[in-house]
Amino acid sequence: MKALNCNPALRNGAQLLAKAKAADVRAGKADLVAEAEIDLVHEVERKLETRRLCSDATFEALAVVKALQLDAEQSLDALSRLKSRRRRKVLSFAVIGVLSNAFEDRSHFQKFIQLLDQFGVAEEANSRRSVFNMWLVHELKFGVPYKGGHPLLVPEVFQRFIQTVQEGDPAVASFPIELQDLIRAGQVGGAHGGSPVECKKVLVVSDNWNFFPLAAKALEDDGFEVRYLDFGIIRQAFPNTDRKLGISYQTRSIAGRPTATAIREALADRSPLASDLVGWADVVFCEWLTEGAVWMSHYLQEEKPLIVRLHSYEAFTAYPLIANFRRINGLVFIAPQIRKVLTALVGEKALLDTVTNVIPNIRDVSNFNFITRETLTKKTLGMTQYASANKDPIFALDILKELQVHDPSWRLRFVGKPWGSDVSDSEAQYQLNFKKRLSEFGDSVSVEGYTNDIASWYRSIGFVLSTSQREGSHESLVEGMLTGAIPVLRNWPMMAPFGAPESVFPDLERVNTAAEAAAYILQASDQYEIRSKAAADYAVDYVTMDRPEIELPRFVRAVCRPDRIGQSVVAS
Structure with missing residues (x-):
């Protein structure tokens, strides 16, 4: 019919x-x-x-x-x-x-x-x-x-x-x-093998560059030439098909599966700039294990080593399930618990062909100098980048409520970009709950917008809060401590089964409830100057201990050596 x-x-x-x-x-x-x-x-x-x-x-x-x-x-x-x-x-x-x-x-x-x-x-x-x-x-x-x-x-x-x-x-x-x-x-091909590759030219692929400028400087200081490719260019090269991963049905092979060669030829035709950058590189470095890393793991030429740096949230997504780990030569984790989460999802066997290492983020702490606090500042809690359910700012409000039972002069300051409009239903509901709770506190809580001078903001608070459900390295906690703000570190509920935050911040006191946090703050307030200086000293030792600006370039060179494949090593 x-x-x-x-x-x-x-x-x-x-x-x-x-x-x-x-x-x-x-x-x-x-x-x-x-x-x-x-x-x-x-x-x-x-x-x-x-x-x-x-x-x-x-x-x-x-x-x-x-x-x-x-x-x-x-x-x-x-x-x-x-x-x-x-x-x-x-x-x-x-x-x-x-x-x-x-x-x-x-x-x-x-x-x-x-x-x-x-x-x-x-x-x-x-x-x-x-x-x-x-x-x-x-x-x-x-x-x-x-x-x-x-x-x-x-x-x-x-x-x-x-x-x-x-x-x-x-x-x-x-x-x-x-x-x-x-x-x-999806696990096809194999990691780079054969003779060592001369890794002088690094192509960085990403669409989120927040943490990479200092990494780029470390690579350049070590003698690498670094160029950049925004993955959005590859998305745009395949506008009529699967935009997320750039699979073109027009380039599918007779057998029905798109070949890596066909995809690379299509990219060369549709985006010569992207194709030329990939061709120029000795090694490709994907910042975040998201779309760009997945795409490269399936379509990058096999003779080119591929390195991926995984920060935190990617380990909680399905991206690792669709990545071709047999083609990822090096995998950098910014914190040990994130590696544990990934292996809990995909298994250790998935990483047998991959060199792995834990290398913290590189930090510029030159502006975060220590200062002593005024009396009012000592009774001010502070939280940055608050606008997400994961950061759990309601937990911060609970802490303030406990403190104000003892002294109504305690205050709380939030700073950072507000919630976006395009959020999940659960995130939207959390935002509504937060706003409802916020109305209970009047002017004792302030919500401030993004600031370009976060170091000065840290100096205006007495305690810096880490109340998150999960974190990788929580940079803001370290920055606040460097200025003398006393840390209030929650046992991140989603990370506790994987040994964090104690594996990230050994020897720092941790709390499980808002009541415990308030008790800790009141106790620390009695010895504020001593505890404040101790927090700053801890942070200085913390940021100078690992030397990630040295370890990251070493890791890139190690990945170019095929005899290191399958090892979890400190690159040397």
Whole structure:
């Protein structure tokens, strides 16, 4: 039967439904689904019943409709009947996100994975990332439907994750065989071998340069020539396909899988600048284990060593599950607990072909000189970069509340950029809770914007707070201590199972509750000058102990030696 042309309303409705939230529909479908969408549901079902099929858009809409109605069997059936030219578009991130809430048992999920494999979508890294996120939530149910983002960054999900890996097996060992096959399929090629490579020219790839200027200076001071490639240029080179990882369907091989050679040829054609920079480099250094590192791990020429520096949050995402570790020659962690989190997710075996090392961030502490405090400053708490649920500024408010029971003159200052508008639902809810609590304190709490002179700001507070759920190295705590602010260090709840913060800040006192923090602050206040100078001395020793500005260039040279592959070493 000849398919009818889709009318615009049906196409637009299908796209609308693909972006809908199954959780919202559960909460009250009649109220939250627009009248036009309800009409679309009826239209799609009528067309299916009368077999007057409007090409594959009908099946796309139907699959999402059935998912919204929590009918996994029918939604999967509709997906299985899609024509090949629509499959990859239909099984996109948006549709995957909606369908995830319809899979209430493993059999549904496994059937969905089989469809991904059948349609070739499993080869697309961005789709695989979505599937891994979906599975993590599916297995680690905690009563809140998945609404996008990185599930392991949610403390409740992460606590369940900890429980699954406490027996020693990595998280991937609990994945269904279909997902383990996806991971294995992405581990191709091998780390650089053969003769040592002359590493003089370093190409740095990233789209977040916050921590790299001092690293670049260290490399240049050691004799490296450093150039930069913003990964956004590679995204723009593939505008009509998988923008996240740059996979072009026009360059897929006859076998259906994009070859690394085909992708590199396409990049040379679409972005000569990016291609020439990669060709110029002796070694490629990816700052953050995110999209750029994943892309390079699959498509960089095998003769070029690849180094990735992992900061913190990446270890809590699905990026490590789609990276090709067999092609990553060197992996730098900025803190020991982050390495433990990564191996808990992917396993030690994933890093057998990789040189690894823990090298802290390089710091410029020249402006953070010590000063003695005035009386009012001594009773002022301070917290930087407060605007995220991970930083947990509500915990800081709880500390202040405890202190004001003893003395109402205690104050708290927040400084930094405010919350963004594009945040997850859980982040938005935390922000609302924070603002509600904030209103209880009047002018004893100030919320200040970003400042270019953070060193002076630290000198205006008496105590610097680290109240986070998780941290890598928490640079602001060190900076505040250098100026003489006394540290208040929480036992970061998400990092405690991995030995932090004690592994990052040995010998610093730690607290678990707001009451403990208040008691510690009151005790330290009785000996403020002594404790303040001790904090500054500790910080000076801390920042001069590891010499990361020396270790990082050494590590780059070590990675260029193939005899070091597979070692966890202090580069020498």
